[in-house]
Amino acid sequence: MENNNRKGWLYLLPAIAFLGLFMVYPLIDVFLYSFEEGYNFASQTYLGIGGYNYGYVLHDPYFLQALKNTFILVIITVPVSTGLALLISVGLSSIKKVRELYQTIFFLPYVTNTLAVGLVFMILFKQTPYTDGLANLILSWFNAGPVDFIDGPYWAKMFVLCLYTVWIVMPFKVLILTSALASVDEIYYNAAKVDGTSKFRIFTKITLPMISPTLFYLIITGFIGAFKAYSDAVALFGVDLNAAEMNTIVGYIYDMLYGNSGGYPSYASAAAIILFAIVLTITCINLLVSKKHVHY
């Protein structure tokens, strides 16, 4: 037994070393950083301990802009993508022919590089001296004037960002919902059929309650993922997100850390902890709501 004790820890050692150095230690450190005022990156010294960093971040107009953008993004994309995914999954599970083909196609965005495909979205929506772009061509069919979706008005940019985010997150949701729908026991549907229940009623009274745990799981992970949006915004609007008014909270954290505006790990830490607090709060609210509405 003595021998086995040492052996067990020996096998765990690599994992503990990696996790300790790059996860546990940073986790403690980030809290310390966030309270160290006037931290100097070059000399690694600080002036005092206090809440100044939080105050600075919360009054920084760039952070407030990032906060606003992130909230708009979350509020739009989470319901839209979840609803759309539900619609598509129900459609998928009601057909038999070419279902695999559809499933394969729908999953494609998951395996693509966010930065690379974001460029394609950019050229589809961008207005250049040579062309108004494909999106504006479609708009012109409806007599709507050309809009620059990439460098233009705020709502146009937000629209593209939301569209791209939905496009990116759909595969995961469709996949999870399709397997949830497939796992609903046939016996409930047969019982309903015997009673002559209408399709709509079957959906709201049997299907939805049966898949509600999955649905809430998707909503919670959707919220968390959308709050951490960053690389899709970079793909569309470039690295200088502050100038494009399209920064997100995570983008703000990285900008504080690195690049032209970087070198302030204390501010970055404070912003990261604010983000963590927001995500934690929203997740708790979600869990409370789901306790009331999810049927197991």
Next chain:
Amino acid sequence: MDFEKIERAARRRKLVMNIITYVLLSVWAVIVLFPFYWMVLTSVKGYGAYNSEWIPQMYTLSPTLQNYVEAFTAVPLGGYFTNTVIFTVITTALMLIVTVLAAFAFSRLHFRGKELSFTLFLSLMMIPTELVVITNYVTITNMDMRNTFAGLILPSVTSVFYIYLLKENFAQIPDELYYAAKVDGTSDLKYLLKVMIPICKPTIITITILKVIECWNSYVWPRLVTDDQAYFLVSNGIQEIRENGFGRENIPAMMAAVVVISLPLIVLFLLFRKKIMEGVSRGGTKG
């Protein structure tokens, strides 16, 4: 008579529902596929031809491969590509070693503090990367590992979730096999390599593929620790190309680069479609 009418109405309703379903699915399929089509199409249009199209053309009659040549010669796309392959292979290999050893310890060995340490491991799954990336950045900078492969790879190795996934799978292997091997005098390590890993090969393949996808697409960490182009991965490379790539706005060449970058994962996906989708539905999230 009445019955027949009802049946006909029902059949018609079913047909209409079917048509609506197929239309809906096809519309979404077009939305998903269109960006891919557009990127391939644009990548084979000539530079002059593309820029003279005030109204974007849906097809091209004179495809050219010139843009692909340009993508590899005008910008160091080949270098980005090699870096990413090196990064992906080493990170995934290290991850596998760490994960297999840890999963073995948790599932097979008995030692003091096992339950507690496993709980602690699980609780680490909830930690968002954004929280730890700041200190990691400072750590790597202080260790003078910016613009090195070590700096890129080391913080990206561990994934608690994969340890959990593999541990669950290892735990399903009946104890009898282990005792039989013990009686034969097999060492723990040999048992792990000769029995457990072959049995759990499907799960190991799944986590390997998921890690490869993750590595291939990683953007934030590489951007933080590399500012020397010689160490850029594809994501940072494509961003660099976008910001100041081909000198002028050479969008067709940019799209050629995008195609080259996207292709490996799409091929991997088409080859291992079932495995990837199954793996993702068992708990992968994007990122």
